Amino acid sequence: MRTFYFLILFSICFIDGLKAQEKPNIVFVLIDDLGWKDVSYMGSEFYETPHIDQLASKGMIFTNAYANAANCAPTRASFLTGQYTSRHGVFTVANSDRGKSINRRLIPTPNSETVSLDKITIAEALKPAGYTSAAIGKWHIGNSPQLQGFDVGMERIDLGYERGHFKDDGEYLTDQLTDEAVKFIEENKEQPFFLYLAHHAVHTPIQAKEEIIEKYVDKEGVNCHNDATYAAMIESVDESVGSVYQKLEDTGLLNNTIFIFFSDNGGYGPKTCMRPLRGGKGMYYEGGIREPMFVVWPDKIKPNSVADFPVISTDFYPTFLEIAGVKVPSNYPLDGLSILPLLEGKKEMKRERLFWHFPAYLQAYTGLMEDARDMLYRTRPVSVIRKGDWKLLMFLEEWTLDGGQANITSNNAIELYNLKEDIGESNNLANVETAKRDELLKDLMDWQKEINAPIPSEPNLEYEQQ
Numbered sequence: 066m067r068t069f070y071f072l073i074l075f076s077i078c079f080i081d082g083l084k085a086q087e088k089p090n091i092v093f094v095l096i097d098d099l100g101w102k103d104v105s106y107m108g109s110e111f112y113e114t115p116h117i118d119q120l121a122s123k124g125m126i127f128t129n130a131y132a133n134a135a136n137c138a139p140t141r142a143s144f145l146t147g148q149y150t151s152r153h154g155v156f157t158v159a160n161s162d163r164g165k166s167i168n169r170r171l172i173p174t175p176n177s178e179t180v181s182l183d184k185i186t187i188a189e190a191l192k193p194a195g196y197t198s199a200a201i202g203k204w205h206i207g208n209s210p211q212l213q214g215f216d217v218g219m220e221r222i223d224l225g226y227e228r229g230h231f232k233d234d235g236e237y238l239t240d241q242l243t244d245e246a247v248k249f250i251e252e253n254k255e256q257p258f259f260l261y262l263a264h265h266a267v268h269t270p271i272q273a274k275e276e277i278i279e280k281y282v283d284k285e286g287v288n289c290h291n292d293a294t295y296a297a298m299i300e301s302v303d304e305s306v307g308s309v310y311q312k313l314e315d316t317g318l319l320n321n322t323i324f325i326f327f328s329d330n331g332g333y334g335p336k337t338c339m340r341p342l343r344g345g346k347g348m349y350y351e352g353g354i355r356e357p358m359f360v361v362w363p364d365k366i367k368p369n370s371v372a373d374f375p376v377i378s379t380d381f382y383p384t385f386l387e388i389a390g391v392k393v394p395s396n397y398p399l400d401g402l403s404i405l406p407l408l409e410g411k412k413e414m415k416r417e418r419l420f421w422h423f424p425a426y427l428q429a430y431t432g433l434m435e436d437a438r439d440m441l442y443r444t445r446p447v448s449v450i451r452k453g454d455w456k457l458l459m460f461l462e463e464w465t466l467d468g469g470q471a472n473i474t475s476n477n478a479i480e481l482y483n484l485k486e487d488i489g490e491s492n493n494l495a496n497v498e499t500a501k502r503d504e505l506l507k508d509l510m511d512w513q514k515e516i517n518a519p520i521p522s523e524p525n526l527e528y529e530q531q
C-alpha cells in the first residue's frame with residue numbers, strides 16, 4: 066500500500082515536472098540603436114560579431130524584421146504591450162515638438178512618456194502560465210518593470226549608473242547587465258522564465274573598453290563602418306550574447322529555450338549606416354526601422370534558415386503567448402500576429418499590411434542627413450504602410466495643409482516605393498504607379514480611422530507668420 070502511494074506521489078511530481086519543462090523559456094535580447102548592417106552576418110566587413118554570427122547560423126534569420134518606430138521608447142512600448150503606438154500614446158522619446166518651432170508647420174500630437182498601468186504587458190500575460198519574468202537593462206516607458214508585471218527589474222540606476230556606460234570603478238554596463246542576466250537564468254532554471262535583456266549599448270554616448278577599441282584602431286574602415294569605439298561597443302554586445310547562450314547550454318536549458326535577437330530602431334547616423342538601406346535612427350525610411358533579427362530554438366527551427374516575410378516587434382507578444390500556451394487576454398486588442406508558422410518553416414503568414422504612425426518631429430543631426438527628406442528634420446509627422454513589396458509614406462504636413470487628396474499629384478505628400486526593386490527608396494513612384502498608390506493610401510487611411518490615429522491638423526502660427 067505504501068509503495069502504491071509513493072508511486073502515485075512520484076507520478077504526480079513527475080508529470081508536474083514535465084509540464085513545467087514543456088513550457089519553453091523565452092530569452093529576448095534587445096540591443097539599443099543597433100543598425101541593420103551592424104553585425105557581420107548581415108554583411109559588415111568592419112564590425113566583428115563571431116558569437117552572434119554563429120548563433121544566427123543555428124536558427125532563422127529574418128531579413129524583413131521591423132521595429133514599431135524609428136526611436137527607442139515607442140518600439141519598447143509596442144513590444145511590451147503588443148500594440149501599435151496610437152493605442153498606448155508613446156509615439157517618440159521626450160517631447161514631440163523637437164527642433165526649432167519656426168520650421169514646424171504643424172502642432173504635433175503630445176507624446177506620452179509612460180505606458181499606462183492599465184495595459185496588459187507581455188510579462189503580465191505570461192504570468193498565468195507560470196512564467197517568472199525579468200526586465201534587465203533599459204526600460205524607458207515610465208513606472209517600473211515590477212509595476213508592469215515583471216518579477217525582477219534591474220535598471221542601470223539599480224547598478225549604480227547614472228548616465229554613460231562606465232562606472233567610476235571601471236565596471237562596464239554591458240558586462241554587468243550580462244552578469245545579471247546569467248544570474249537570473251541560474252536562479253530560475255527549474256521553472257519557465259521570460260528574460261528581457263535590454264542593453265543600453267550601442268546607444269550614445271559611444272564608449273567602449275580600451276582593450277577592444279585598440280583592435281579596431283588600425284583596422285581599415287569599410288565605407289561608413291569605420292569607428293573603432295563603436296565597433297568595440299558592438300563587440301562587447303557580441304560577448305554578452307555569447308555568455309547568455311553559454312549559460313543556457315551549461316544549465317541544460319538550450320533545447321527548451323527560444324532565443325531572440327533584435328534591435329529597437331535603426332543605427333545612429335553619425336556613427337554608422339545601413340547601406341543599401343536609406344536613412345537611420347529617427348527616419349521612417351528602411352534604415353530607421355528595419356532591424357537585424359534572428360531566432361534560435363534548437364529542436365524547432367532548422368539551422369541556416371531564412372524568413373523574408375515582413376514581421377514587426379508587436380508580433381512577439383502573440384508569439385510568446387502561443388509558445389507558452391496562453392490565451393490572449395480578453396478585451397485586449399493585439400496588433401501583431403504570432404510568427405510561429407514562420408519559425409516552423411512556412412514562408413508566409415496571413416497578413417498583408419504593416420503600419421507605422423509618427424505624429425511628431427525629430428530634429429536633424431549630422432550623419433545620414435543626405436538621406437532625409439529635408440535637412441532640418443530626420444522626420445516630420447508621417448504615417449506609413451507596407452503591403453507586399455510596396456511601401457507608402459504619407460507626410461502629414463503636406464497632406465493636411467496642402468490640399469490632401471485633391472492636390473495629390475502636386476503637393477508632394479505621398480512617397481511610394483517598390484522595396485523589391487528599390488530597397489534604397491530612391492525612386493518615388495507616387496505619380497507613376499497611381500493605382501498602387503491609391504490602394505495603399507486607402508488601406509492606410511482606413512487603418513488610421515480604425516485605430517483612431519491622431520492626425521495633427523493645427524497649423525503652427527509661428528511658422529505661418531514668419
Ligand SMILES: [Ca+2]
Nearest residue numbers: 097098137329
Ligand atoms: Ca534606440
